Amino acid sequence: xxxxxxxxxxxxxxxxxxxxxxxxxxxxxxxxxxxxxxxxxxxxxxxxxxxxxxxxxxxxxxxxxxxxxxxxxxxxxxxxxxxxxxxxxxxxxxxxxxxxxxxxxxxxxxxxxxxxxxxxxxxxxxxxxxxxxxxxxxxxxxxxxxxxxxxxxxxxxxxxxxxxxxxxxxxxxxxxxxxxxxxxxxxxxxxxxxxxxxxxxxxxxxxxxxxxxxxxxxxxxxxxxxxxxxxxxxxxxxxxxxxxxxxxxxxxxxxxxxxxxxxxxxxxxxxxxxxxxxxxxxxxxxxxxxxxxxxxxxxxxxxxxxxxxxxxxxxxxxxxxxxxxxxxxxxxxxxxxxxxxxxxxxxxxxxxxxxxxxxxxxxxxxxxxxxxxxxxxxxxxx
Numbered sequence: 001x002x003x004x005x006x007x008x009x010x011x012x013x014x015x016x017x018x019x020x021x022x023x024x025x026x027x028x029x030x031x032x033x034x035x036x037x038x039x040x041x042x043x044x045x046x047x048x049x050x051x052x053x054x055x056x057x058x059x060x061x062x063x064x065x066x067x068x069x070x071x072x073x074x075x076x077x078x079x080x081x082x083x084x085x086x087x088x089x090x091x092x093x094x095x096x097x098x099x100x101x102x103x104x105x106x107x108x109x110x111x112x113x114x115x116x117x118x119x120x121x122x123x124x125x126x127x128x129x130x131x132x133x134x135x136x137x138x139x140x141x142x143x144x145x146x147x148x149x150x151x152x153x154x155x156x157x158x159x160x161x162x163x164x165x166x167x168x169x170x171x172x173x174x175x176x177x178x179x180x181x182x183x184x185x186x187x188x189x190x191x192x193x194x195x196x197x198x199x200x201x202x203x204x205x206x207x208x209x210x211x212x213x214x215x216x217x218x219x220x221x222x223x224x225x226x227x228x229x230x231x232x233x234x235x236x237x238x239x240x241x242x243x244x245x246x247x248x249x250x251x252x253x254x255x256x257x258x259x260x261x262x263x264x265x266x267x268x269x270x271x272x273x274x275x276x277x278x279x280x281x282x283x284x285x286x287x288x289x290x291x292x293x294x295x296x297x298x299x300x301x302x303x304x305x306x307x308x309x310x311x312x313x314x315x316x317x318x319x320x321x322x323x324x325x326x327x328x329x330x331x332x333x334x335x336x337x338x339x340x341x342x343x344x345x346x347x348x349x350x351x352x353x354x355x356x357x358x359x360x361x362x363x364x365x366x367x368x369x370x371x372x373x374x375x376x377x378x379x380x381x382x
Contacts, residue, residue, distance in 0.1 A: 001031045004122075004366060005095035007086065009038035009065075009106025010243055011048045012291070015272020017101050018055060019180040019359040020124070025057075029367040035089050037063035037082065038106040039244040044252075046269030061089035065106065067244045072216065075105060075246040082109030090117055096371045100147075101125055101177075103140035104243070115146045120375050122149035122366065124177065127157030127164075130290070130313040135213045148375050151362050153294075153353045154314055165380040174361040175354020178291070182298040183356040185276045193281050196274065197238060198265060204236035205333065206278050209287035211247025212309050219247030222324045223254040226286065226306055229329035235337070236263045237286075238278055240270050284336040286329075293319060297351035302336035302343070304329065316349040 006021055008014040014036075024032040036052055036059045039045040044067075052059060063085035066078050086109055090098070098114040100107045101124040114121050126144040130136055144150060144164055152158045153176040161171050194201055209226055211219035230237045239255055242248045259266040270278065276295075279285060285292050285303045288310060292303035297316035305315070307324045320342075322332040335342055369375065 001029060002096045002366070002369075002371060003031045003033055003094070004097050004099055005033040005035060005060075005090070005093060006099045007035045007037065007107070007110040008040065008052070009036075009082075009104060009110075010040065011045070011051070011269050011272065012243060012289075013101045013104065013107070014040070014048065014052060015181065015275065016124075016176070016178045017099075018272065019177045019184070020099070020362055021057060023359045023363040024366070027363055027367060030363065032057075033060045033093055033095055034058065035061045035063060035086065035093075035110070037085065037110075038065050038104075039067060042067055042244065044268065045241065045244060046267075048269050048271075051271045060093050063089055065109075072213070072246050075213070079105045079109050082106055083112050086110045086113035087117065090114060090119060095119060097122060097366070097369070099124070099366075100143070103128075103136040103143065105139070105245075108139050108143055111143050111146045118376055120149065120371060121147040122151060122362075123147035124151045124362070125153055125157075126150045127152045127159075127161040128154075128290075128313060129156070129160065130309065131311045148378060149365070149369065151358075151365075153358075156314060162381070165382050167379060167381045170378075172361070172365055174365075175356070175358035176294055177359045177362070178295050179298050179351060179354050180356050180359045181272060182276055182295055185273065185280070187280050188277055190281055193277055197267075197278070199236060199238070202236055203283040203337075204238060204281075205230065205284045205286050206275075206282045207237050207239040207286045208242070208289045208291070209251060209306065210242040210289060210309065211245050211251055212288075212307065213245055213247065216245075216247030216250075218324075220250030220254050222307060223251040225324050225326045226329055227254060227258045228326040229333060230264070230286070231258065231261065232326070232330050233333055234263060235283070237265070238282075239264060239266045240275075241266075241268045284333060286333060294351075294353050297349050297353075300347055300349060302346050304332045304336055314352045316351060318346040318349045
């Protein structure tokens with residue numbers, strides 16, 4: 001059996017990877033190993049490694065990373081520490097292949113560690129494009145160049161990976177596993193949801209906003225603009241802490257200033273399954289998370305995408321863009337909530353990231369993949 005090591009460093013990537021992990025666990029050709037790292041192991045973010053264990057998975061190794069950073073310098077140092085941690089973990093468990101998702105610094109560190117130990121890497125969601133001042137685009141493309149297998153979520157991503165010089169036989173158009181989770185989740189009753197999250201039986205928005213890692217000094221002020229818009233509207237709001245990035249502390253500080261408002265509910269972390277339930281019952285998703293563009297179209301709910309973080313990422317007709325300005329954010333939310341013509345578009349929107357079953361496709365490809373010199377040694381396709 002091939003030992004496939006899934007690395008996860010945050011609640012956001014685990015929620016998407018969990019579907020793939022379940023398929024690997026069912027496979028007769030693959031053996032699942034798990035390395036949990038980063039914010040999974042931090043109290044500030046809700047010790048989300050426990051969510052992995054509650055789902056019945058065994059974590060083989062934990063990699064602690066110093067996350068108390070407020071600057072890009074400290075983030076760079078944390079990346080170096082993460083490379084060291086992942087290197088030791090891979091050296092001990094000796095996987096045949098490492099499977100990663102996305103573009104976060106923990107993922108980059110894991111891929112560097114695998115690359116220098118000649119362990120092939122399979123990367124999910126390579127080739128995506130988001131040019132809004134975040135470091136994500138460059139990190140994502142760097143991960144592509146260090147990976148041997150590419151599981152892309154859209155046709156445009158397929159073409160971008162190809163243009164990076166990757167051989168076409170290494171690139172597989174499978175869609176996003178996030179869509180698998182959305183479509184496989186059975187909607188609970190509103191009464192049950194209200195009880196779980198302490199909500200009133202009234203409409204609500206979900207707010208998730210992350211720092212822009214190339215402009216961390218503005219993170220707090222940007223969050224303030226969003227929360228002022230939420231305050232002006234006065235609708236129930238479920239606000240979730242950001243990812244563990246430089247600038248995240250400032251966002252958390254701003255969130256906590258509004259946490260005493262009677263219609264605001266703040267959570268350090270929400271398991272992905274519960275997050276999907278929140279979206280299913282919500283009136284709108286507000287913030288700058290990639291989930292606003294990848295997940296909401298499958299649920300046919302509006303999304304207000306704030307600021308430049310997701311610039312040029314593929315999106316459906318359910319998305320309204322707004323700058324970091326409280327008046328324009330408020331206007332966008334009101335359009336999402338009350339504009340009948342826009343809501344008709346939302347009802348009929350299509351998801352550019354697939355229609356499900358991507359996790360099964362990924363596992364089927366991994367089962368057929370031979371781990372040999374030909375896989376590890378890549379050639380430029382131009």
